[in-house]
Amino acid sequence: MIYGLIVIYNKACKDSNSVKDFQKYNPNTPLIIYDNSTKGFHNKEYCENNGFIYFTKNRNVGISKAYNYVIDNMHFKVDDYLIILDDDTHITREYFNEVKAAVKNYKYDVILPIVRANNKIISPYNFYMNCRSKMIKKRQDLIKSKISGINSGMVINTQLFNKIKYNENLFLDYVDYDFMRRVHKINGVIHVLNSQIDQEFQYFNYDRKNINGAIFRFKIDLHDYKVLCKETGEAWFFYIHAIKFTLKQLIRYRSGKFIGAFFESII
Structure with a gap:
């Protein structure tokens, strides 16, 4: 089964691009909301009314702890996959269709789409040295042994969580970079989709x-x-x-x- 996971921060679920697109293009896939909001947005009621799975600690615990909490409490089964999305990502029907085909016919540990922001490819990219990255201009620039990517749009075989989880020493930034570094360390199988999705990447604004x-x-x-x-x-x-x-x-x-x-x- 495929699940979706969106971490919400100080935003109403109904205003999230990712939630709206998920409901529009993939309404039958279970959606998990982890609410990191420090203010009230009636997200629990919204999730209950829409059949979403809802988690919160009623405070901002950070991205890595939110992900690990969901992993520990969902008890995923063999062949389950988890789509991770930021709350401000625009996704497409083509993306969902390609993800479904990839998880059905192959055994990948991590699946990455092409993510664009401000007319640039921000994911995937290549590792550079140990803690740096090198952006690409086209898919052909990717180096298999150095592929990394951002959380949003990433699809993970949940069996991978038996080997690695998220680094809780990282609160928000570089969580995905560190996770992909760990994937490479265990020789995880990474697949890059042809599909493109759009991210409202905050560093450009x-x-x-x-x-x-x-x-x-x-x-x-x-x-x-x-x-x-x-x-x-x-x-x-x-x-x-x-x-x-x-x-x-x-x-x-x-x-x-x-x-x-x-x-x-x-x-």
């Missing part, structure tokens, strides 16, 4: 008026990348990333608050 929100995300990024670099043996590269990212945010938002957040992250 920013609001200069929302400095506090930008600082919050900035701190999460630096925390998680520091963890990733340390675990991959390239702790030194974190400082290069942190400096470059700080300068980029200073230019974008014209706020010195990012300098304070930078020093907090390197202590």
